[in-house]
Amino acid sequence: MSKTSQHIIFDMDDTLIHCNKYFDLILGDYFEWMTEWFQPYGVTTEEVRAKQMEIDVAGIDKLGFASANFPQSLIDTYHFFGRIHGRDSSPKEEELLYQLGLSVYEQEIEAYPGMVETLERLREEGHCLHLYTGGETRIQKRKIEQMKLADYFEDRIYIRQHKNITALEEILGMGSFVRSNTWMIGNSLRTDVVPALTAGINSIYIKQQREWQYNLVELKQEPHNVLYTVSALTEVPEVIEEHLT
Structure with missing residues (x-):
C-alpha cells in the first residue's frame, strides 16, 4: 500500500x-464523607461506589456528558442511602456534595x-x-x-x-x-x-x-x-x- x-x-x-484520575480524586473524598455520614448504618465504600456508578452511567445514557450529571450522581446516591436507612437529608450536605462534584472541572489540565x-x-x-x-x-x-x-x-x-x-x-x-x-x-x-x-x-x-x-x-x-x-x-x-x- x-x-x-x-x-x-x-x-x-x-x-x-x-481526565479519569481527577474524578477518582473527587470520588475518594466523596466515599470518605459518605461512609462517615452513614457509618451508624453499616454502609460500605463498595456499596456507595456501585450505586454512584449505576446512577452516573444512567445519567450519561440519558443526558450525555453534561457537567451537572456527575455532581448530581453524588447527591442522588446520597438520597438513595438516606431513603433506605431513614436518614434525613441535609441541604448543607447536599450543597457540599454538589460543589465537590463541580470541582472536578476546575482541576489543572495535564x-x-x-x-x-x-x-x-x-x-x-x-x-x-x-x-x-x-x-x-x-x-x-x-x-x-x-x-x-x-x-x-x-x-x-x-x-x-x-x-x-x-x-x-x-x-x-x-x-x-x-x-x-x-x-x-x-x-x-x-x-x-x-x-x-x-x-x-x-x-x-x-x-x-x-x-x-x-x-x-x-x-x-x-x-x-x-x-x-x-x-x-x-x-x-x-x-x-x-x-x-
Whole structure:
C-alpha cells in the first residue's frame, strides 16, 4: 500500500489529556464523607461506589456528558442511602456534595506522556488531524485552549454532548473523509471504538491501566476494517506507518 495521507480523529479526555484520575480524586473524598455520614448504618465504600456508578452511567445514557450529571450522581446516591436507612437529608450536605462534584472541572489540565511528540510527528508526516471530544463546549474549550490543541487541529475540532455513532456519522458527513483512510483514536470502547467500527473507519484503541466502567463494553461485531490495540499514545504513529507500508 502506498503511503496516503490519513484523516486521524483523536478523542481528547484520557487519550491526549488526563481526565479519569481527577474524578477518582473527587470520588475518594466523596466515599470518605459518605461512609462517615452513614457509618451508624453499616454502609460500605463498595456499596456507595456501585450505586454512584449505576446512577452516573444512567445519567450519561440519558443526558450525555453534561457537567451537572456527575455532581448530581453524588447527591442522588446520597438520597438513595438516606431513603433506605431513614436518614434525613441535609441541604448543607447536599450543597457540599454538589460543589465537590463541580470541582472536578476546575482541576489543572495535564497531558499524557508524548502528546506533543505524537501530534507533531503525525502532522509532519502529512496527516490531517481532527479532535472529537464529548462534553460541554465551555468546559472542553477551556481544556483545548490550555493545552494549545488548536495548533494541531485548527478548525477541525468537534465537541458533542452525546458521543455515539450518530454524532460520529454527522462529523464524517461534514468533511471529505475517505473511510478507508480515516482513523478514530481513543481510550473508550463505548464511545470511540464501537462507533468507529460501526461507521466503517479504522480505529486504534488505547487501553488504559485503569478505565472508567462506562467505557468498557463488549465488542460484539467482527471488525470489517482495521482495529489495533496499544497501551500508549506514543505507539499510534508507528501503527499507522506500519499499516501504510
